[in-house]
Amino acid sequence: MAAEAEGLEPQAAATEDAAGDATEAADAELRLLVGNRLSLDLYPGGCHRLLHLCAQRPPQLGEVEFLQLSGHEDPQLLEATLTQVPRNLQRLRSLVLRGGQHWDVLGACLRGSLTTLPAGLSGLARLAHLDLSFNSLETLPACIPQMRGLSTLLLSYNHLSELPEALGALPSLTFLSVTHNRLQTLPIALGALSTLQRLDLSGNLLDTLPPEIGGLSSLTELNLASNRLQGLPTSLVGLRSLRLLVLHSNLLTSVPTGLVHLPLLTRLDLRDNQLRDVPPELLDAPFVRLQGNPLGEALPAPQSPPEAPVILEMPRLFLNSDVDSFPVTPQGCSVTLACGVRLQFPAGATASPVNIQYRLWLPEPRLVPLGPHDSLLSGVLELQPHGVAFRQKVSLWLLFVPPRIRRCREVVVRTLSGDSWGDLDTHVEEEAPKRLWAHCQVPHFSWFLVVSRPVSNTCLVPPEGTLLCCSGYPGVKVTFPPGATEEPRSVCMQVVRMASRELRALLGEPEAAASPLLCLSQSGGPPSFLQPVTVQLPLPPGVTGLSLDRSCLHLLYRTPLEAAWDDITAQVALELTHLYARFQVTHFSWYWLWYTTRPVCKTWLESLGALRLHESSHCLQRRPDPEQVLLQCLPGDKVDATLRRLLDRYRGPEPSDTVEMFEGEKFFAAFEKGIDVDAERPDCVEGRVCFVFYSHLKNVKEVYVTTTLDRQVQAVRGQVSFYRGAVPEEVPEEAKAARQKKGMDTVWMATLPIKLPRLRGSEGLGQGRGPGLSLAPLNLGDAETGFLTQSNLLTVAGRLGPDWPAVALHLGLPYRELQRIRHEFRDDLDGQIRHMLFSWAERQAGQPGAVGLLLRALEQSDRLDVAEEVRAILELGRQKYKDSIQRTSLAPRGLDPADPAAPQSVESAQA
Numbered sequence: 001m002a003a004e005a006e007g008l009e010p011q012a013a014a015t016e017d018a019a020g021d022a023t024e025a026a027d028a029e030l031r032l033l034v035g036n037r038l039s040l041d042l043y044p045g046g047c048h049r050l051l052h053l054c055a056q057r058p059p060q061l062g063e064v065e066f067l068q069l070s071g072h073e074d075p076q077l078l079e080a081t082l083t084q085v086p087r088n089l090q091r092l093r094s095l096v097l098r099g100g101q102h103w104d105v106l107g108a109c110l111r112g113s114l115t116t117l118p119a120g121l122s123g124l125a126r127l128a129h130l131d132l133s134f135n136s137l138e139t140l141p142a143c144i145p146q147m148r149g150l151s152t153l154l155l156s157y158n159h160l161s162e163l164p165e166a167l168g169a170l171p172s173l174t175f176l177s178v179t180h181n182r183l184q185t186l187p188i189a190l191g192a193l194s195t196l197q198r199l200d201l202s203g204n205l206l207d208t209l210p211p212e213i214g215g216l217s218s219l220t221e222l223n224l225a226s227n228r229l230q231g232l233p234t235s236l237v238g239l240r241s242l243r244l245l246v247l248h249s250n251l252l253t254s255v256p257t258g259l260v261h262l263p264l265l266t267r268l269d270l271r272d273n274q275l276r277d278v279p280p281e282l283l284d285a286p287f288v289r290l291q292g293n294p295l296g297e298a299l300p301a302p303q304s305p306p307e308a309p310v311i312l313e314m315p316r317l318f319l320n321s322d323v324d325s326f327p328v329t330p331q332g333c334s335v336t337l338a339c340g341v342r343l344q345f346p347a348g349a350t351a352s353p354v355n356i357q358y359r360l361w362l363p364e365p366r367l368v369p370l371g372p373h374d375s376l377l378s379g380v381l382e383l384q385p386h387g388v389a390f391r392q393k394v395s396l397w398l399l400f401v402p403p404r405i406r407r408c409r410e411v412v413v414r415t416l417s418g419d420s421w422g423d424l425d426t427h428v429e430e431e432a433p434k435r436l437w438a439h440c441q442v443p444h445f446s447w448f449l450v451v452s453r454p455v456s457n458t459c460l461v462p463p464e465g466t467l468l469c470c471s472g473y474p475g476v477k478v479t480f481p482p483g484a485t486e487e488p489r490s491v492c493m494q495v496v497r498m499a500s501r502e503l504r505a506l507l508g509e510p511e512a513a514a515s516p517l518l519c520l521s522q523s524g525g526p527p528s529f530l531q532p533v534t535v536q537l538p539l540p541p542g543v544t545g546l547s548l549d550r551s552c553l554h555l556l557y558r559t560p561l562e563a564a565w566d567d568i569t570a571q572v573a574l575e576l577t578h579l580y581a582r583f584q585v586t587h588f589s590w591y592w593l594w595y596t597t598r599p600v601c602k603t604w605l606e607s608l609g610a611l612r613l614h615e616s617s618h619c620l621q622r623r624p625d626p627e628q629v630l631l632q633c634l635p636g637d638k639v640d641a642t643l644r645r646l647l648d649r650y651r652g653p654e655p656s657d658t659v660e661m662f663e664g665e666k667f668f669a670a671f672e673k674g675i676d677v678d679a680e681r682p683d684c685v686e687g688r689v690c691f692v693f694y695s696h697l698k699n700v701k702e703v704y705v706t707t708t709l710d711r712q713v714q715a716v717r718g719q720v721s722f723y724r725g726a727v728p729e730e731v732p733e734e735a736k737a738a739r740q741k742k743g744m745d746t747v748w749m750a751t752l753p754i755k756l757p758r759l760r761g762s763e764g765l766g767q768g769r770g771p772g773l774s775l776a777p778l779n780l781g782d783a784e785t786g787f788l789t790q791s792n793l794l795t796v797a798g799r800l801g802p803d804w805p806a807v808a809l810h811l812g813l814p815y816r817e818l819q820r821i822r823h824e825f826r827d828d829l830d831g832q833i834r835h836m837l838f839s840w841a842e843r844q845a846g847q848p849g850a851v852g853l854l855l856r857a858l859e860q861s862d863r864l865d866v867a868e869e870v871r872a873i874l875e876l877g878r879q880k881y882k883d884s885i886q887r888t889s890l891a892p893r894g895l896d897p898a899d900p901a902a903p904q905s906v907e908s909a910q911a
Contacts, residue, residue, distance in 0.1 A: 036063055036091075041070040041101065047081040054084045064089050065126075071099035071112020071135045079118055086123040093128050095121075100134030100157065111136050111157065122146035128172075133157050145169050156180055156200075168192035179203045179223075180325065182355070191215035202226050202246070203325055205353055214238040225249050225269070226319075228327050228353070232256055240264070248272050248289070249326065251315050260285050267860065272318035289862075292318035325357040338865075341381055342397040342437075349390045356445070357384040363664075363694055368449060369414065369421045370664055373496045373517075375452040376694045377401045377411065378438075383445035393441040397429070400438050400450035401697065408472030408495060410455050413440040416447045423453070454494040454519070462488050470495045473516055475580060479534040486530065491588075494519040498592075512596045513540035515581075520588035532584035540595040545576040552597050555583065558590035565592075617669075617722050619752040620650035625830075626756055628794075631669050631720065632700040633693055656722070656750030665693050667724045667749065674709050675718030675754055702798070704791050707756055716756040722749040780841060780850045788851055792873050793841055796854075797833045799866045804833045810857035811840050 040046030046069050053061055067089060069081070078097075085092065099112020114135040121127075122143040129152045130144070137158040144153070145166035152175045160181040168189025173196055180203035191212030199216070202225040209224075214235025221244040229250040236245075237258030245259065248271040259268060260281040268285070270278075272292035282288050294316070315333040317326050326335055332347040339360045361367055361380040368376055377400035398413060412423040424440040431437060438450045459468045461480050470476040473495050480491075496517040515537050539545065543553075557568040575582040581593060620630045630650055634642055636658045643655070661667070670688045671677060677684050684690070689701055707716045724747050780788040788796075800807060808818055813836065825831035844850035851874065858867040 036065040037068075038064045038066065039068045041068045041096070041098070046070055047073045047077045050081050051084065054088045057088065061088055063091065065091050065093040066096075067092055067094070068096040068098075070101055071097050071114045071132075072102050072110070073113070075113045075115065078114065079116075083118045083120055086120045090124075091126055092124050093126050094131075095124070095127060095129070096131040097135070098131055098133050099136075117141035117143050119143050125149060128152065130154070133177075140164055140167065142166075148172065151175065153177070163187050163190070165189040171195065174198065174218075176200070186210055186213070188212045194218060197221070197241075199223070203355075205327055205355065209233050209236075211235045217241065220244065220264075222246070226326060228329060234258070237262065243267075245269070248292075249317055249319060255282070257281060260288070272316070274315055292316075324359065325355055328354045328356055339379075339381075340399040342395075344395040345390075346392045346394075349392045349394060351391065354385075354388065358382065359384075361447075362692075363449075363697065364692060367447065368664055368694075370451065371453065373454055373494075375403060375663065376449065376697065377403060377452055378450035381448045383448070386446055387444055389444050393443055395439065396442050396448065397437045397439050398448060398450050400436055402436055403452040404695075405452075405497075408455050408470075408497060409452050411436075411438055411450060411452055413438050414449050414451050415442065417444070423451075454496045457493045459491055460488050461485055461491050468493055473538065475536065475538045476516065476518060477536045478520065479536075480529075481531045481533070484529045484531040484533060490523045492521045492523070494521075509596055511542075512594070513542055514595070515540050515593035518591045520591070522588055528587045532586055534582055534584050535591060536580050536582050537591065537593055538580055539576075540593055543595050545578045545580075548576070548595065549597075550574075550576075552595050553581070554594040554596070555581075556590075556592040556594060558592075565590075617656045617750050617752070619720050619754060620646060620652035621754065623649060623651055627704050627706065628702065628798075629705050629720070629754065630700065630702050631689065631691075632698070633667075633691060633722070634699065635695050653752050656752060659749045661693050661724075663693070663695060665724070667691050667693065667722060670721050670723060671705060671718065671754070672721055673718040674707050674716050675705050675720070675756070676707065677703050677705060704794060705754065705756070711756060711759045713758075715758040718754045718756070719751050720754055721751040723747050724749055780844060780854070788841075788854070788870070788873065792870075793837055794834070795873075796866060796870060797830070797837045799869070800833050800837075800863065802829070803861055803863055804836055806861040807857050807863065808836050808840070810860045811853065813840060 038050075040049055050069070067085070069078070071078075073081075082097075085095075097112070097114055099110065099114065101112075102110045112135040114132065115137060116139075117132075119142065124147065126149060127147055128149055130147070130150060131152075131154040133154050133156040135158055137155065137160055140155075140160065140163060144150070145164065146169075148170070149172055150170055151172050153170075153173060154175075154177045156177050156179040158178075158181050160178060160183060162183065162185060163178070165187045166189070167187060168191070170193065173193050175198045176193075176196060177198075177200040179200050183201065183204040183206055186201075186206065186209060188210050189212075191210065191214065193216060195218055196216050197218050198221040199219060200221075200223040202223045204227050206224065206227040206229060209229065209232065211233040212235070214233065214237075216239060218241055219239050220241050222239070222242060223244075223246040225246045226249045229247070229252055231252065232247075232255055234256050237256050240262065241264060242262050243264050244267050245265065246267075246269045247255075248269045250273050252270065252273040252275060255270065255275070255278065257279045259265070260279070265287065267287050267289070268282075269289045270282075270293065271289050275290065275293040276295060276297055278290065278293075278295065282290070315331065317333055317335045319326055319335065319337050326333075328335075328345050328350055330348060330350055330352070332345045332349055335343045335345070335356075337343075337358055341358070341360075359382045361382060363376055363380055367380045370376060378398055381398065396413070400411065403409060403411065410426075411428050412426045414421055414423050424442065427439045429437040429439050442448070455470075455472050457468065457471055459466060461468075461484065463483065463485055465480045465482040465484060468478045468480070468491060470493055476493070476495050478491075478493060496519070498514055498517050518535070518537060520535075539548070553569070553574070554567050555569045555572060555574065556565050558565045572583045572585075585591075617631070617633045620632075621628065630646070632642070639655050668688045668690045677689070684703070689703060691699060691701070693699055705718075707718070709716050780793075805818055809815070818836070821832050821836050825835060841850070844853070851870075855867050855870060858864070858870065
């Protein structure tokens with residue numbers, strides 16, 4: 001009996017463990033039900049969790065009114081999960097099934113897999129909000145027109161080509177968004193939506209509007225931007241409730257005069273159309289935007305006989321920063337992007353309408369294919385769809401930074417074709433001394449960037465032989481004898497001038513000198529020539545063939561595959577003249593003449609693997625605002641001029657000593673000794689800001705810093721250190737890293753001090769942002785829609801510039817207050833902006849709708865770029881609020897995460 005009892009004990013223990021695991025899993029599922037919201041898009045396997053809850057049927061499930069699921073779930077599992085929703089969530093008011101939460105390797109949003117909805121969802125009688133954005137819908141699910149209580153329907157970023165007539169059967173719909181789809185026509189029944197207040201159809205392929213759209217008697221906002229509209233129905237003048245009408249980036253040649261007489265209209269955006277003549281009422285109205293139209297220009301005289309049809313001028317589009325796509329028709333068009341890029345599509349380039357998307361990427365090593373002696377002059381432009389072929393070549397103009405060295409160098413546009421990068425035939429056009437364009441013809445769309453490379457001289461070598469000379473260095477020649485090749489082959493020559501100071505620093509010898517660096521390459525044919533080819537290089541500067549010591553002259557050779565240099569002086573016969581050295585080779589690579597009295601060692605040769613640049617770092621703090629820190633890394637020859645330009649607004653320590661870096665090398669700046677970054681940045685990980693060094697770009701970042709130390713007791717003396725490489729999990733200490741500094745590739749590069757002064761009197765940590773500015777920490781908004789903190793408002797203030805008076809007036813500030821701010825801060829533009837924005841924010845603190853008022857003011861002041869940044873900050877705040885819901889699920893049940901008494905503070909969640 002004792003043995004039987006002992007045998008039963010392990011079984012009982014296992015049963016208890018299994019029961020305990022099941023209980024913990026059940027408790028974990030129940031903790032998701034916080035209040036009346038169920039946000040399962042934050043968790044992997046959200047559909048499985050909802051199915052498990054539906055199987056358990058806890059009482060809290062029936063109280064859920066807001067449900068969020070990810071559109072990236074398996075389509076069959078998602079459909080099975082949605083089938084359970086009507087039976088278990090009968091009080092559901094909001095259903096969000098968005099995609100766009102995953103990204104590809106280049107950072108572009110991926111669409112969800114949702115293509116339809118189960119018919120049973122029409123039984124959700126209380127459903128008022130449905131969000132299906134960023135999915136793969138090609139047709140509207142049949143259950144949607146049967147949702148009679150629906151007030152908000154969001155269908156942006158799908159593949160819809162049409163909307164059904166049954167859509168007009170939604171009697172309660174107030175907001176409909178179908179942006180960035182493929183709509184070509186609109187249903188006539190759309191005019192039956194008498195309760196519709198906001199309609200957004202931007203980013204589609206619409207060329208006409210049905211007259212029935214004038215029946216939307218409650219419509220207050222209508223957005224038709226970035227379509228192909230050539231005319232408007234006169235019924236639009238019947239929209240008596242309309243306040244906002246956006247029609248920019250279309251092909252409009254005329255507009256109804258009656259639009260200007262709509263009683264409530266506050267903004268009519270007609271920018272970037274084809275309007276040549278508009279009624280005087282539109283010209284005089286203050287709320288009409290007409291920039292980018294050929295006003296007053298006459299149509300070109302027809303070249304054909306009078307009976308032939310008139311050929312219209314090519315349409316011109318001018319895109320704003322909030323538009324990332326545009327349509328192209330067989331008629332062709334000329335497009336100017338917000339980033340300064342110009343494109344021209346000739347007539348007949350496309351056989352059917354195509355929607356083009358663009359994006360400007362920051363330069364990263366994975367996107368920038370640079371040779372050892374190339375320099376990057378621009379960002380990376382991506383045009384989609386990739387690989388689309390055009391019937392005629394498209395003209396592309398890219399702005400680029402003027403290169404510092406132009407002798408024997410050329411500017412080219414580099415693009416990705418298939419799996420390899422290549423350079424396009426490029427012409428440089430100069431609009432102003434520092435405004436240069438790289439113009440090229442592109443047969444298809446991909447990635448594009450502007451680089452400066454050594455001049456390339458090419459020739460076709462026939463069997464009879466030829467002579468190839470360098471256009472920049474006439475003394476560099478390559479002689480191909482007869483019989484060197486059996487078949488013609490193309491040969492390329494590049495010559496790079498190397499600074500003598502780099503060689504002298506490497507060898508530690510003041511008298512060392514080097515010739516230009518010669519690169520010879522070929523395309524096609526066998527790797528070697530049948531006869532030796534004679535190469536002529538000039539002798540190093542200061543050296544002549546009559547006076548040199550042959551034992552000091554070295555010929556270096558670099559193999560293309562191994563990328564390593566070798567001294568081949570003893571393997572070739574050097575023929576010397578007064579100015580030149582000649583030698584013979586049978587295959588091509590890199591060649592270089594050195595003149596040095598020291599023996600060439602392997603360590604020197606290994607250090608020549610790539611072109612190194614002397615780079616210096618500096619850290620400056622803005623004079624009226626020490627929490628605003630500017631970090632910049634520049635080539636050594638640019639430091640003095642840049643500092644002279646900045647020191648009237650910034651102050652700080654002397655720049656660091658120069659260190660040697662590669663073009664495109666990654667490094668980061670780590671804030672240490674009590675200093676931290678004040679706001680979240682995509683390029684910042686735990687207070688470490690990532691950089692990628694390119695000698696022709698600014699390499700500058702401006703951040704706000706803070707400290708956890710008490711500045712009312714004493715000043716904080718911290719530092720920022722620069723380290724080589726990617727961001728590690730643990731930053732080495734400065735003293736330890738400095739002791740390890742033995743070569744050019746050390747981890748630690750430099751350390752510069754940062755001082756946050758002591759706060760005196762009743763000042764707080766958020767004070768001192770400007771003279772005469774005294775504010776407690778501010779929070780505009782609410783936890784669910786997103787907060788704007790004091791750091792966020794400082795970022796907005798730094799972007800407004802001279803546009804701040806227009807923003808202030810749209811915020812409702814009286815003109816007399818603007819005059820007072822201008823007088824009080826008459827010598828400080830930044831102080832004017834900060835005082836205006838923070839004084840307004842102090843009055844709005846705790847008021848509902850303050851963030852929306854700021855967004856509208858920015859949009860009405862044509863600062864859509866800043867408005868998009870504010871929306872991005874709010875989205876980050878909303879995401880952190882969702883994360884806080886997940887964290888508070890571990891707290892005692894009944895604790896509402898949005899409750900002000902919750903332990904998670906708003907400032908910590910957003911800042």
